[in-house]
Amino acid sequence: MSKTPIALTMPKFGLAMTEGKLASWTVQVGQAVKQGDELADIETSKITSGYESPAAGTLRKQIGQAGETLPVGALIGVLADADVSDADIEAFITQFQAEQAPQEGADEASARASGPQTVQVGDYSLNVQESGSGTGLPVLLIHGFGGDLSNWQLTQEPLAAHRRVISFDLPGHGASSKSVQDGSLTALAASVAELLKTLDIPKAHIVGHSLGGGVALSLLRDQPEKVASLTLIAPAGVGKTVNADFLSGFAEADRNRAMQTELEKLVHNKALIGRKMVDAVMRARRLDGARDALRTITAACFEQDKQKDALLPVLENAKVPVQVFWGQEDAILSVEAASSLPDHVATHLYPDVGHLPQMEKATEVNKLIESFLEKAEA
Amino acid sequence: MSKKSFRQAINEALRQEMRRDPTVVLMGEDIAGGQGGTSGVEDAWGGVLGVTKGLYTEFGPERVLDTPISEAAYIGAAAGAAATGLRPVAELMFVDFIGSCLDQVLNQAAKFRYMFGGKARTPMVIRAMYGAGFNAAAQHSQSLYPLFTHIPGLKVVIPSSPYEAKGLLIEAIRDDDPVIFLENKVMYDEEEDVPDESYTIPFGEANITREGDDVTIVAIGRMVGMANEAADRLEKQGITCTVIDPRTTSPLDEQTILDCVAETGRLIVVDESSPRCNMACDISALVAEQAFHTLKAPIKRVVPPHTPVPFSTPLEKLYMPSAEKIEAAVKSVMSQTTREVA
Amino acid sequence: MQIARDILLQSYRAMRTIRVFEERLHVEFATGEIPGFVHLYCGEEASAVGVCAHLTDTDTIASTHRGHGHCIAKGVEVHGMMAEIYGRQTGVCRGKGGSMHIADLSKGMLGANGIVGGGPPLICGAALSHKTLKDNGVAIAFYGDGASNEGFTLESLNLASVWKLPAVFVVEDNGYGEATGSSYACAGTQKDRAAGFGMTYLECDGTDFFEVYETAREAIEHARSGRGPVMLHVHLARWYGHFEGDAMTYRAAGEVAREKENRDCLKIFREKVTGAGLLDASALDDIDTAVEDEVESAVQAAKAAPWPEDSALMADVYVTY
Incomplete structure (x- = not known):
């Protein structure tokens, strides 16, 4: 009181x-x-x-x-x-x-001065948002398919009290350059590793959402020394299926009304999807090359409604702390996949939450991430 | 992403499309300027208000063609070039000059595809300045988009901001039909964040710039900014408005207008063009015909009087719609509510 | 003059096709079966054919309301033209253009044109396309003495010269703009108009195929080689009214009869080629028969062809909308 x-x-x-x-x-x-x-x-x-x-x-x-x-x-x-x-x-x-x-x-x-910056990373030009500083290891936030760094708008600031937190637009997304190489998780993970190198970060806590979760798992497989811990939110690469209608509908929507319908599939509480959010997503999607990038990624990572990458073994062999968040109403990557997670993975499931727990349950998710990071560093 | 003026946004759209597609050519009066002058300066103007500045320097005389003051010849040439493999962007300078070349648009470009049984493509853009508020008087201030909207076969685009201008112009250049692209000359120095990359905004999808419960305001081109201003003021007074920017008058996003009117039950149309047979009439007819049962109050049009555009500053101000006039119109329809709709 | 035998045969066939096509339309129009306006090209055949003999499908022409001859000379298919004139679904424009709007862009035919003077500005654009795309093409505007007084035309002559376009402006001077004589309506001369724009001027008798062919060759070579536009002034006469149904009360009794007797391009062609031993009369007779059959079959096919479906009303206003 x-x-x-x-x-x-x-x-x-x-x-x-x-x-x-x-x-x-x-x-x-x-x-x-x-x-x-x-x-x-x-x-x-x-x-x-x-x-x-x-x-x-x-x-x-x-x-x-x-x-x-x-x-x-x-x-x-x-x-x-x-x-x-x-x-x-x-x-x-x-x-x-x-x-x-x-x-x-x-x-x-x-x-205003601390808005996103363009960082040249090899052949990519990436839109990067930095915040925070402190003694903790940095956190890198990797968004999902068709998303951008604004997916972390409720996450980044709260995590930045004691450490550097970095979000960025994946290649082909947001305000980053539109080439995605072959569009595979491996290629995207390589771009992430390259970004960490450019930012002079030898090791970071990795937080990945959806496709970004698959990218995070690929990074752990290919360059484990860069990963201090892994937080996966409704990650790709764990289950076998994906909502294929969403992938194409979300990539191809060329009218705000159609995009609104697709975005509403992401959440349980449809009221979260306002006109301005739809407009922001459409602005990114209208850029030349944005749809092609998503098509390339779709072709590389999915076969109809099947996921091509089976990354559960990476998780089973993980030498770093791992936690997973999943909404039980997830309409994109089914929460069923969470049941196959190995025992050492801390799993947090939320009823009445869709594919975006970090936005739909921001406060809870942020707190759990914060304590997970502290524990991982202890 | 960076702040760009309306003028820079248009220039950038032209430049990027010319780099992307070698069949894109520009033609118009003094779009470079200086040809045949005694100074030897060849990009003297870059358009009468500097919109095409620098394009001649980058693309040279084969892609940036200055024309004689001869609208019928070069607007017709744009139509002929479009039908035979180029994507010309012809600048008519002031839309008022359409009087000198209307046949090339009305009877030629607009008709080819239909008249030739679908066997022609005429991917041309005519850019022109429109609008009052510049003390340019009766022959340089008209808002003639209703004239073009009336003609089947033409698409008509009226951007309301720098972001809109760039995306809509790139879409216009890539479109395979003849497009009239009208730029409000008062807006050239207005700035906002515009992506550096190329992007397109589809035709026929209205943009909702404000959301409210009480009144739907449809506004065109420069009027969108005024409608937003009025809506923001009214919100502080407890009246909330939906503001719709149709972006294109042909095609027209009828569904968005009807949907919003169904929600608010009241409609105001703000149109800078002369009041008889203008877009305000057209949109009013649409709503009266298809959404009459949702209306709680009479439709109101905020339009200039049926006069030529006057020259003198106070008269021109009197002539023009304004945020104040829109605000007054909203209050008027709020007080005129004649019935409750279930 | 050396003209290959196959070109002579093709040219005769094209001229004869135009003649038979137009005379048949004259008859059929009178039955009331053909809707709308029809403007006949009879008497002017050597002009269209003599010019188009130098063109390929890459080259572009724009025509006038009196456009059937230009269409046939540029290779537009006769059955499709006839069906178009009858307003049928099988027409080259699917029944949506009619006599005044026959076009076939695949043949470089940018359309007949219902607007007097509509073609010259378009041809500036087509010539610009050829120049920009560097396809070695030329663009030809056919227009009449009437259209030569249009501002559009005069602006086009200026623009073509300013831009040094590969264009030829063919003035088909038949002495009348609708019902008004060019002696009344055209001030000065076409030659002086060309000179006024610094444009090369050539002229010829449009009833003599060989003269047209040779002069047009020179004009088109000039334009194609990048030396700028040319005005080609062709003198000829029309045999029928401005449109079908025109009683031509403005023309003196016997004027048309004299034209037919003395300036019939087909008769002149036949006399020259047979006289010089270039072609046998029998070869020409064979063409005459074949053309009669083709036009007859085109008329029968057009009459039997279906009307456009109702759905055609809304189709092809735009590529996308």
């Missing part, structure tokens, strides 16, 4: 976020909440996500209005115990805003 009022501020989902829209309040003034309860829906240029209460208490004041767009860090509400006086709440607000005001411009400037 909080005797001292707690400032509720516009959260930052992903490094590129400089402002967000308070789509709606889900809690009324005077209502009591637990830590982790959803207080409001926040909409950014890429995603709509719930704003979870940082503590237990009572929502005392809504400062941001539904529909209002505010900079990251701006005060949107106040949480406190029910017995804190209204006068104290008002005093808190006045003080907070007085302290906050001069910093806004500076925050915005620093957020």
Whole structure:
């Protein structure tokens, strides 16, 4: 419980976020909440996500209005115990805003300066997003088929408190160059190894989602010395099948409406897929070569609804800590594959979650990754 | 990705397509400029407002062809070249000059495919500036897209921002039909993030730039920015609007308009072209015919008066639609709600 | 003059085909079975054939509303043309163009054209294609004395000269623009117009195949070799009205009869080739018979051919939409 009022501020989902829209309040003034309860829906240029209460208490004041767009860090509400006086709440607000005001411009400037950078990696030109620093080993986040680094917008920042965290667009994806060589997991893993070398990172914790999980497993097989630990989220290469209709539908969708339908297959809670997210995905897909890259990868990695790479043995022989996350409603790579995982793999399954646990259960997944990394380094 | 102006986005689209496809040629009046001048400078203008600057230097006189001031000849030549293996992009400078070459568009390029039983392809683009707000007066300020939209066989594209302009122009150049690509001259210095790579935006898919519950605003070209501005102001007052940028008036994404009107029950169309038989009429008719039962209030059109575009600044301002006029129109339809729709 | 025997035979056959095709249309039009406007080319055959004898399918021509002759001379298939004129599904344009819009781009025929002066600007573009694609092709605009007064045409002469295009502008001067004489409507001379644009000018009698052939050869060689456009002024006469149904009350009694008697290109051709011993009369007679049969069969086939399906109404407005 909080005797001292707690400032509720516009959260930052992903490094590129400089402002967000308070789509709606889900809690009324005077209502009591637990830590982790959803207080409001926040909409950014890429995603709509719930704003979870940082503590237990009572929502005392809504400062941001539904529909209002505010900079990251701006005060949107106040949480406190029910017995804190209204006068104290008002005093808190006045003080907070007085302290906050001069910093806004500076925050915005620093957020902009730390946007993604283009890194030349051999023949590839890769779009790379760096954040964080500290004593922990770096983390490399590898997104899935047709995705990009924004798939980690709810992951990267929370992991960056004690270490360097790097996300990037795989070859053929996002703002990276469009050649994918033969499109195989092996070729993509080689590009990842090359990226680590370019960034002067001898060893990193690897987090891979979906196809990126298959890339991570291939990296562990081919260059095990680079991998400190492996976190796999609904990974390819473990099960035998894939949703082939999704692969082609997602790669070929040439209208936002069609893309929306495909993206909704990724999640259990369809409300996560907003117009702006669809638009962002379409912007990447419209680039010359983007669809060809996905076609090449599809041909190299899948045969109709069969996965060509069987990487379970890599997992069985793994000498590093491994954990796996999977949504039980995953419509792309079935959760059934999780049952064949070796015993040494820590497995976290979520009901009512689709193919994107790192977004649908961001807080829980982030916490588990964080403690897993600490344990791996201990 | 970097900030690019509307002008740079168009220039980059042309440059990238010319590098990609050797059959893409440009023609127009002073698109290089300086031929036959006494200074010997051969890329003197790069278009009357500098949109094609530098292309002559890169691609030379065989791909960037300055023309005499002779619209019928070179617009017709673009049609003939398109039917025989090139992908010409002809710049008409101001769309008002269509009066000098309408036959080449209306009776030639637009008709070949149908008239020849499907045996012709005419992959040409006519780029032209349109729009008021530049004190360019009655013969250099018109928004003539309804004229082209009326003609079967033509596609009509009106980009609303630099990002849209690049993707739509590349799509236009790669398209196998004749495309009229209209650039609002007031927007050339507007900037936004535009990818450095080539990309295409398909025709016939509207872009929803704002989502709301109360009113659907369909706006065309430069009007999209004004509609967004109005929608943002109205949101602070508790009225939320959906803003639709059709991107292309031919083909027209009718479904998106109908879907959004079904959600909001109110429609405003913002159209900079003269009010009789313009896109606002066309879209109003569409909704009246196919979604009448979803309307809670009369449709409202925010359009200029039925006059030529005046020269003098205060008169031109009076003539033009604006964010303020759109805001007032939204409030008007909100107050005019005549019935509740189940 | 040395012209190969097969070229003579082909040229005679093309001219005879045009003549028979057009005269048959004159008869059939009167029965009411042919819809729309029909403009006949009879009397002008040597012009189309004498020019097109120098062209291949790579070269491009643009024609006029009086376009049947140019189509046949450029190799467009007669059955498909006839079916088109009857508005049938089997027409070269699937019944959607008709007499005034027959085109076959595979033969380098960029279309007859319902707009007077429509062709010359298009031909500037086709010539630009040939120049840019370096396919050694030339582009030919056929147009009449009437179209020579159109601004489009005059702009095209200028543009072709400015861009030094491989183009030939063939003015088929039959003395009338619709019902108005060129002596009234054309100020100055075509020669002076060409000179005004710095363009090479050649002229010939359009009723003498050999004269057209030789002059056209010179014009086309000039254009093809990159020396710039040429105006080729062909003097000839039309035998029928501006369109079918035109009583030609603007022409003096006996004018057409005199043309037919004295300036019939087929008669002149036959006299010259048989007189010089280049071809036997029997070879020409054989062609006459074959052509009669071909046109007869084209008419019967066209009449029997199906109308376009309703679905054709919406087809081919765009490549994609």
